Every structure is written in C-alpha cells, then in structure tokens.
Amino acid sequence: MTDRPSTMLAIDPETSGGPEVLVPVERPVPQPGPGEVLVRVAAAGVNRPDVLQRLGGYPPPPGAPSTLGLEFAGEIVALGDGVDAAMIGQAVCALVAGGAYAEYALAPAGQCLPVPGALSMVEAAALPETLYTVWTNLFERAFAVEGDTVLVHGGTSGIGTTAITLANLFGLEIIVTVGSDEKKAAALRLGADHAINYRTEDFVERVKEITGGKGCAAVLDMVGGDYVPRNLKCLAEDGRHVSIAVQGGATATIPIFDIMRRRLTLTGSTLRARDAGFKTLVTDEIARTVWPHAAAGKLRPVIDRTFPLAQAADAHRRMEAGDHVGKIVLTM
DSSP states (O other): OOSOOSEEEEEOOSSOOSGGGOOEEEEEOOOOOTTEEEEEEEEEEEOHHHHHHHTTSSOOOTTSOSSOOSEEEEEEEEEOTTSOGGGTTOEEEEEOSSOOSBSEEEEEGGGEEEOOTTSOHHHHHTSHHHHHHHIIIIIIISOOOTTOEEEESSTTSHHHHHHHHHHHHTTOEEEEEESSHHHHHHHHHTTOSEEEETTTSOHHHHHHHHTTTSOEEEEEESOOTTHHHHHHHHEEEEEEEEEOOOTTOSOOOOOHHHHHHHTOEEEEOOSTTSOHHHHHHHHHHHHHHTHHHHHTTOOOOOEEEEEEGGGHHHHHHHHHHTOOOSEEEEEO
C-alpha cells in the first residue's frame, strides 16, 4: 500500500496522571513483524485496565506498545511475513496487549476475528477484551454450563453486560449486582435474570433467596477484598469462584475449612500478560463457539457512548464516573 502515511495520531502519554494526560500525539505508523497484521483502526474499546495503566498502576507487558488500548476494529492494510495474503483488506477486530488508541495498530494475525456484517465497527471494537475475559473465566475456568446459576458483580460494566449476553446465549441463569436502582433496571432490561442493588440489599441473602438456599455454581468477581468470603457464602457445593480483578482489595481472609467441607474451587486469571499462543487458542475457540452468534446478530455488545480519539480524556472521565452502562468506544 503506497498511500499509507508514515505518521499517525496516537494516545501515548509521556507521564501517568489524570485523564488530562490523554492527548493525541504524532507517532510513526508501526511496521508488521512476522505473523502480524497492520490495521487502519476504525474504533477502539475503552476498558478499566486502560485507566489503571494511565494512572501508572498497570504497565504494558514486555514488548507491548506504550500506547493505550487493548482492543480495536478496522481494516487490514499490511501484512508481516508468514501471514495469509487473503487477509489484506479484511475487516477484523482484535485483542492486543496495547496500541489500540491510535489510527493504526498491529495485531498478531491469530488474534484477529472477522467483523461479521451484523456488527458495526464500533460494536466489533467493543467485543474482544470483555468477550475473551468472560469466556476464559466463566466458561473455561468456572466450567459454567447450560442450566447453571452464576453470580457476576458489576452487572452494567463491560464485563457484566458481556456476561449477561453470553449467559442468555448459552443457557445460564445470571444474577448480577449493581450500584443503583437505575442500573438494576438496565441490567434486567439487558437480560439479567436477577439484579441486586448492593447498596440497599445484602447480596449474600438475596442469592440465598433466589436460589432457594442452594447457592450458585460460579461467581465471577472483579472486586476482591472482603467480597471474597461473602462470595464463597453464595456458592453451592462444588462451586467455583473466579477472580478477574481486585478493585476492592488484593487480599482476603477466607474460611479454609468451609472450602474443604463444601469442595469449593478458588481460581482466577489475568489476560493481558498471556502469550500469543494462548490468545490464539482462545481466538480459535471463540471463532468456533461464540462467533457464529455474532454473525447471526445475536451477540452484540451494549454500547454506552462513543468519543472521537481526540476526546479520549472525556472517555476516561466517563468510565471513572461509573455511570456508564456497557462499553465506551473511541472512534477514529
């Protein structure tokens, strides 16, 4: 491609700090290495880890660009060695370890999913990060299967809304917690079977009521801290507790004998630092099991709001205010 510029706009802050550090700067357009594709980005999803990175608390893994952003959608405009020539010109979305808040971005070819006609570029950009996170944690690590009841905190977050969508597609009964009655109504409207306002209700008691005292098969938790022992009380025998973030504290005190007696499993994972081989395997699995629903128009992310790239600071302010329902997306 000869008409590709040599420089681009990107959000690559020099220093950590508040949203105001997110200003577009000029950067060289990256060159795809072996197994990589270069994408002209149409839209990029905004995620909680981006906020943590901006604050200086979540540095990119070795080799990842310092430019923010873990997911994007766009058109492939150049290929590295060893990439199938048929990929040129394809519309794809991808999960990446960084670099998405930019006019051009690199992705490993194995981490790209084709954008189906049923999805806009904005919708496609909003899927990979939360889809991979919920799929690997709720369905793989927690072994959630049709008929299971699961508890997911942060029901109107990107993770929460994705979990609701997948629960409906795969036959799970899903209980979510939210922080207001407005969000409760939104979660129910989006397809949650039950929503609990944790500010006015005790979620442990409510889960007991909802499940008739049995408890749920799995909990997906991004809070940590003192939520963990409370989550364990929500689990049925042989239940699985999966941690994906520690927004409320990185340590917890747990009743070990109770875990033994009820045969509970505590696990968790982080996605960003996993290698390309693992992410390629997950991409293949999602392409097989989940992506047909996207092609059929049944897997759509909930979009809260879009902002142009130059207003990335406002997008982060929106996320930090906590009023959003669904995903916040940057457009190029």
